[in-house]
Amino acid sequence: MVSSPTGKNTREDTMKFELGDIRAFVSVARLGSFTSAAAEMNLSQSALSRRIEKIESALGTQLFLRTTRKVSLTAFGVEFNRRSIDILHKFEEAMFGMNEATRRLGGEVTLSCMPSAVRFFLPPVLKSYRSQYPGATVNVREQGATEASIAVKRGEVDFAFNQLENPDPALAFTEILQERLVLACYKSHPLARSPRVRWADLGGQDYMIVSKSSQNRLLMEQNVLNGPRAYCEARHVSTLVSLVEVGVGVAAVPSIAMPVEEHPLLVSVPLVDPIVSRTIGLITRAGQKMSPTAQSLVDEFLAVKRHS
Numbered sequence: 001m002v003s004s005p006t007g008k009n010t011r012e013d014t015m016k017f018e019l020g021d022i023r024a025f026v027s028v029a030r031l032g033s034f035t036s037a038a039a040e041m042n043l044s045q046s047a048l049s050r051r052i053e054k055i056e057s058a059l060g061t062q063l064f065l066r067t068t069r070k071v072s073l074t075a076f077g078v079e080f081n082r083r084s085i086d087i088l089h090k091f092e093e094a095m096f097g098m099n100e101a102t103r104r105l106g107g108e109v110t111l112s113c114m115p116s117a118v119r120f121f122l123p124p125v126l127k128s129y130r131s132q133y134p135g136a137t138v139n140v141r142e143q144g145a146t147e148a149s150i151a152v153k154r155g156e157v158d159f160a161f162n163q164l165e166n167p168d169p170a171l172a173f174t175e176i177l178q179e180r181l182v183l184a185c186y187k188s189h190p191l192a193r194s195p196r197v198r199w200a201d202l203g204g205q206d207y208m209i210v211s212k213s214s215q216n217r218l219l220m221e222q223n224v225l226n227g228p229r230a231y232c233e234a235r236h237v238s239t240l241v242s243l244v245e246v247g248v249g250v251a252a253v254p255s256i257a258m259p260v261e262e263h264p265l266l267v268s269v270p271l272v273d274p275i276v277s278r279t280i281g282l283i284t285r286a287g288q289k290m291s292p293t294a295q296s297l298v299d300e301f302l303a304v305k306r307h308s
Contacts, residue, residue, distance in 0.1 A: 017051075017054050017055050017058050019088075019091065020051065021051045021052075021054055021055050022055075022084045022087060022088065023041065023088065024037065024041060024043070024048055024051040024052060025051070025052060025055055025063065025080070025081070025084055026081065026084050026085060026088065026155075027040055027041055028048070028052065028064065028071060029064075029073055029077065029081045029084075029155075030154070030155060030156055032070055032071050032072065033070075033071060034048055034049060034052075034071060052064070059076075059080070061074075061076050062074055062076070062077075063076065063077035063080060064077055081155065082155075085155050086289055088291075089289055089290070089291040090289070092107060092291045092292065092293070093291060093292050107133075107135070107136050107137070107291065107292065107293030108136070108137045108138075108139065108293060109136065109137070109138055109139070109158050109291070109293045109294040109296075109297050110138075110139040110141065110156070110157045110158050111138060111139065111140050111141065111157060111158065111159065111160070111161065111297065112141045112143045112147070112148040112151050112152065112157040112159070112160035112161070112162065112283075113140055113141070113142060113143070113160070113161045113162070114142075114143070114144070114145070114148070114161060114162045114163070114256075114280070115142045115143075115144070115236055115237065115238055116216070116236075116237040116238065116253070116254050116256055116257035117161060117256045117257070117280075118140070118142055118238070119238055119241070119257065120256070120257065120258060120259045120260065121256045121257075121260075122140070122161075125297075125300050125301060125304065126138060128300055128303075129296065129297050129300045132296070133293070133296055136293050136296070136297075138297065141157060143160070143162070144162075144214075144215060145162050145163050145164070145165045145215050146165060148160035148162040148283060149162075149164065149165065149168065149171060149283060152171060152283050152284060152285055153168075153170050153171065153285065155285070158284075158290065158291070158294035158297075159282055159283060159284045159290075159294065159298060160282070160283040160284075161176070161280070161281075161282060161283075161301060162280065162281075162283060163215070163278055163279060163280055163281075164279075164281070164283055165215070169286065170285065170286055171283055171284070171285065171286060172283070172284045172285070172286045172287075172288070173281050173282070173283055174281050174282045174284075174302075175279055175280075175281040175305070176280055176281045176282060176301055176302070176304060176305045177256075177279075177280050177281075177304070177305065178277050178278070178279055178280075179254050179255045179256045179277060179278060179280055180254075180255055180270070180271070180275055180276060180277040181216075181219070181220065181252050181253065181254060181255070181271050181276040181277070182252070182253065182254075182255045182258060182268040182269060182270055182271055183197050183202075183250055183251070183252055183268070183269040183270075183271050184240065184241055184244040184250060184251045184252075184253045184257075184258060184266060184267075184268060185244065185250050185266070185267045185268075185269055186244055186245070186246075186247040186250075186265060186266070186267075187263075187264070187265050187266065187267050188247075189247075189250060189267075191205070191250060191269060192267040192269065194269055195269075195270075196269065196270045196271070196272045197269050197270070197271055197272070198271075198272055198273040199224050199227060199228065199252075199271060199272075199273060199274070200273065202227075202228035202250070202252075203228050203229070205228065205249070205250050206231060206232075206248065206249035206250060207228045207229065207230045207231065207249060207250060207251070207252075208230055208231065208232040208233070208234065208240050208243060208244070208248075208249045208250065208251040209230035209232075209233055209234075209240075209251065209252065210233065210234060210235070210236070210237055210240060210253075211233045211234065211235050213235065214235070214236075214237070216237060216253070216254060219276060219278060220252060220276065223274055223276045224274065224276065231249070232248075232249060237253050237254060237257045238257065240253055241253060241257055241258065241266070244266065245265050245266055252271060254278075255268060256280065282298060282301055282302075284298075
């Protein structure tokens with residue numbers, strides 16, 4: 001590399017790396033591992049290291065702190081990672097544009113989705129998106145609220161569909177819907193015919209509940225005093241819904257985990273006294289510029305809000 005007479009890197013020097021080098025840097029930053037990033041990019045580890053060294057040499061500063069156990073970003077690396085992600089998104093936008101013809105060519109989006117929304121809520125959204133953008137690839141990560149916020153902040157996902165546990169200046173939140181807890185019943189269960197069910201009416205039922213590690217369990221315990229005793233606990237809401245579907249009990253679950261249309265086996269009954277609800281929406285990085293592929297999927301979620 002040729003340096004300026006002052007010993008500082010010139011603007012020409014800093015341009016002596018390529019888009020592939022930036023992709024390599026972002027991959028290492030996201031995965032926290034040279035080995036994993038090399039495998040993802042189909043490069044040898046030495047080739048990947050040379051790409052990173054080229055950027056560090058051009059910028060005249062270290063981007064990663066390397067130990068025997070992990071790789072982490074320096075303060076300068078954090079800022080360069082943010083700008084690099086923006087560069088890659090702008091490049092994708094320049095390549096594919098926002099017109100109908102180019103949007104159908106492809107692109108990739110990674111979505112973090114709350115597990116309870118995966119079975120019934122998410123499929124219609126993806127089906128609509130797929131019909132409009134058949135060339136796009138969607139990666140879905142099932143994550144709880146805490147994991148989702150962390151993944152968004154680290155740039156591991158484009159956005160998340162979840163609740164935002166705590167306000168965070170690094171995150172932006174767009175409300176999509178208010179969901180309430182409902183009673184999931186097998187269609188032939190006596191309570192399935194009720195217009196509503198009180199929490200107090202669940203005593204003596206074969207009641208099932210999510211485990212204490214779940215945010216849904218915390219929501220119940222914060223709002224329902226002396227709740228019904230459960231005979232069965234499960235880690236995931238989807239597990240409870242599956243158990244209800246085969247007739248082994250009833251369970252309080254988020255409405256988003258239940259079918260919207262009539263189902264041959266499952267019935268949702270509103271739970272009252274009290275009504276327990278929460279706000280679900282889209283979590284993005286504050287000030288984030290979405291890639292066209294990701295923004296198109298965001299628009300599908302926003303369409304749900306407009307029609308709800």
